[in-house]
Amino acid sequence: MSQRTEVRRAIEVERQAIDVRQAIGVVVSNDWVNDRYKHMTVCVPGLAQVSQPGQFFHLLCGVASAGPLLRRPMSVYKMDPLRNEIHFLYHVKGEGTQLLAQRQGGDPLDLVGPLGQGFTLNSRWHRVLVVARGVGMATLAPLVAVARRREMAVDVILSARTPRDILGAREFAAMGAHVFPVTDEDGSSDLATLQSRVEALVDQGQTDALFTCGSARLTRMLRDVAIRRGLPGQVAVEEHMACGIGMCQGCTRVFRRDGKDVHLRVCQEGPVFPLEEVVYP
Ligand SMILES: Cc1cc2nc3c(=O)[nH]c(=O)nc-3n(C[C@H](O)[C@H](O)[C@H](O)COP(=O)(O)OP(=O)(O)OC[C@H]3O[C@@H](n4cnc5c(N)ncnc54)[C@H](O)[C@@H]3O)c2cc1C
Structure with missing residues (x-):
């Protein structure tokens, strides 16, 4: 097998493993809950059913051609499978979230997800x-x-x-x-x-x-x-991220796992990590 074929196959395997879902949802509502936070509801078939607590979506806050180039990660705040709705609660902060805050009911929203590893609840816990x-x-x-x-x-x-x-x-x-x-x-x-x-x-x-x-x-x-x-x-760890799907490695941080320092991607191995693994300088 030529080197080029091997590389192409490796890329295909990686693509299959990632299973990225990009969708265009429709904003149902986007309301202020106080003077800093907004609550956005987005209708997008099939995604509320597969989203888990702690997972996130990567939102295109502006328009692809006009920027900002990077999507912004937002946790799933609520999922309503019966209405096909995903909810986000977000702090209106900088360029990305200010653009998000301008969306109105009926506007489209480009989102990728659900992404990352969510929380786990052990059935033995009371x-x-x-x-x-x-x-x-x-x-x-x-x-x-x-x-x-x-x-x-x-x-x-x-x-x-x-x-x-x-x-x-x-x-x-x-x-x-x-x-x-x-x-x-x-x-x-x-x-x-x-x-x-x-x-x-x-x-x-x-x-x-x-x-x-x-x-x-x-x-x-x-x-x-x-x-x-x-x-x-x-x-649930927050980190600036670019691709959100583990390819760019931009959100990599050091964690302490099994007595060793390891580099893990917040978007892929996280954003939820065991508490004992977090390391702060
Ligand atoms: C997994 C995850 C879940 C989150 N969930 C929520 C949530 O539910 N609600 C909430 O309010 N916030 C959440 N956040 C934080 C939220 O993503 C940030 O507040 C948001 O991206 C800020 O974007 P901004 O452009 O408004 O802010 P800015 O503060 O203006 O961004 C500051 C600077 O950082 C740069 N930057 C911003 N985003 C990125 C990026 N993704 N990669 C590289 N550089 C970047 C910008 O270019 C800018 O220069 C979450 C973050 C993560 C990682």
């Missing part, structure tokens, strides 16, 4: 503790929904700058989760206070696992608590 910072709650929301459907007890700590930035408290309470909002404004989100609260919840509630997203500081604290208490944990 109680889980979820700690979200800011818009990290969007990534954790479908996990809470699935855990509650499986009748697990769920404690949710929602941390944000101000009470106005606390999202999802009512929604999680309606699912039957125990919700603990904490804010920078009143000092209740301070790391030491939060650590005591986490440890108290772990002690009282017989927590089986910890989940987090949205803050490196919180992740580090939870990783240390998880290691000290011998608890499993998972974190």
Whole structure:
């Protein structure tokens, strides 16, 4: 076999393994939930049924010819298989999300996904503790929904700058989760206070696992608590990414796996990783 044929075959195998799904959805609604975050619902047949909590879509926020060139990754906030709808909750921040914020009902949206490895819930667990910072709650929301459907007890700590930035408290309470909002404004989100609260919840509630997203500081604290208490944990990691399908390696980070430093792609091996594997300088 010639070298060129071998290369072509390797590319074909890689393409089959990736199974990328690109679709053009239709925006159903795109509404402000407060002065910084928007909630977008997109109708796109067949994708809500196969999306898992913790997975994400890579969204083309502008127009391909006008940029921005790079798609922006957004977690699945809710999936509604009966209506063929995927929901996103996003912080309107820079060029990409500002363009996304301009979409109106009826507009098309080009999306690729669902991508990455989502959260796993062990059927032996009875109680889980979820700690979200800011818009990290969007990534954790479908996990809470699935855990509650499986009748697990769920404690949710929602941390944000101000009470106005606390999202999802009512929604999680309606699912039957125990919700603990904490804010920078009143000092209740301070790391030491939060650590005591986490440890108290772990002690009282017989927590089986910890989940987090949205803050490196919180992740580090939870990783240390998880290691000290011998608890499993998972974190959804955020990293700038270009292709989102593992080819460009742009989102590679160092993780600590089996006692060794390993380079893993957030888009492909993640974005959800075991808590004990995260490494911060
Ligand atoms: C797996 C995953 C899930 C996420 N889920 C959510 C969510 O549910 N809700 C939410 O609000 N946020 C989420 N984020 C964060 C979100 O993707 C960023 O806030 C968003 O990409 C910001 O884009 P922007 O252009 O508005 O911001 P900007 O802050 O303006 O971008 C800053 C700079 O970074 C560069 N940049 C931006 N994106 C990329 C990229 N992908 N690769 C390389 N450079 C880049 C831009 O060119 C710009 O110069 C998620 C991130 C990841 C990795």
